[in-house]
Amino acid sequence: MLRGGVAPVEPAAVFHPTSDRDIAQLIRAAYQQGFPAVSARGHGHSINGQANTAGGVVIEMSRLAEGxxxxxxxxxxxxxxxxxxxxxxxxxxxxxxxxxxxxxxxxxxxxxxxxxxxxxxxxxxxxxxxxxxxxxxxxxxxxxxxxx
Ligand SMILES: Cc1cc2nc3c(=O)[nH]c(=O)nc-3n(C[C@H](O)[C@H](O)[C@H](O)COP(=O)(O)OP(=O)(O)OC[C@H]3O[C@@H](n4cnc5c(N)ncnc54)[C@H](O)[C@@H]3O)c2cc1C
Structure with missing residues (x-):
């Protein structure tokens, strides 16, 4: 998450969904429990930390694709x-x-x-x-x- 050091923020957690339903549940939980943010991460190549979130939950989108x-x-x-x-x-x-x-x-x-x-x-x-x-x-x- 800190690769490149341009936008050095750390998420609270990284989520590895097994379905789109998992993602929907995470988003719902974020609303209900007040996570700071949820962010999708594709391959992490955007250059200003757009796929990251300080203190929130990063959804690792590629994992689902692998399985x-x-x-x-x-x-x-x-x-x-x-x-x-x-x-x-x-x-x-x-x-x-x-x-x-x-x-x-x-x-x-x-x-x-x-x-x-x-x-x-x-x-x-x-x-x-x-x-x-x-x-x-x-x-x-x-x-x-x-x-x-
Ligand atoms: C070496 C290099 C070469 C590049 N070449 C090109 C090029 O030829 N053409 C070009 O157009 N761009 C190019 N780019 C720029 C690149 O397209 C963008 O930085 C792109 O956003 C990175 O894709 P990514 O999969 O790494 O996404 P990430 O950096 O992981 O995410 C980018 C944004 O998209 C959001 N996001 C990711 N996946 C999803 C999803 N499934 N649903 C909703 N939101 C999502 C993230 O939250 C974030 O805001 C290049 C970048 C690099 C570093």
């Missing part, structure tokens, strides 16, 4: 990918290439997470033609404290 058998699902005919936010773009690309496909817009550096780059657009050489990654998203699931 997730099909974290990247390709709908070949419909030409879209359904991916968990903690997936790295390199793994999304690899999964696409098995079907002879590729994302329309990616990042030049591919060891960044889907959620991490969509949170700030996600740009590369293809953005000139296809827009940033966020402009190529059809649907997003937003996890809140609601368990419904």
């Amino acid at each position: 997730h058998a099909d974290g990247v699902r390709i709908a070949e005919e419909m030409r879209y990918v359904d991916a968990w936010g903690g997936e790295l773009w390199i793994d999304v690309l690899r999964a696409c290439l098995e079907h002879g496909l590729a994302p329309r817009s990616w990042t030049d550096y591919l060891y960044l997470s889907v959620g991490g780059t969509l949170s700030n657009a996600g740009i590369s050489g293809q953005a000139f033609n296809h827009g940033p990654q966020i402009s190529n998203v059809h649907e997003l699931d937003v996890v809140t404290g609601s368990l419904n």
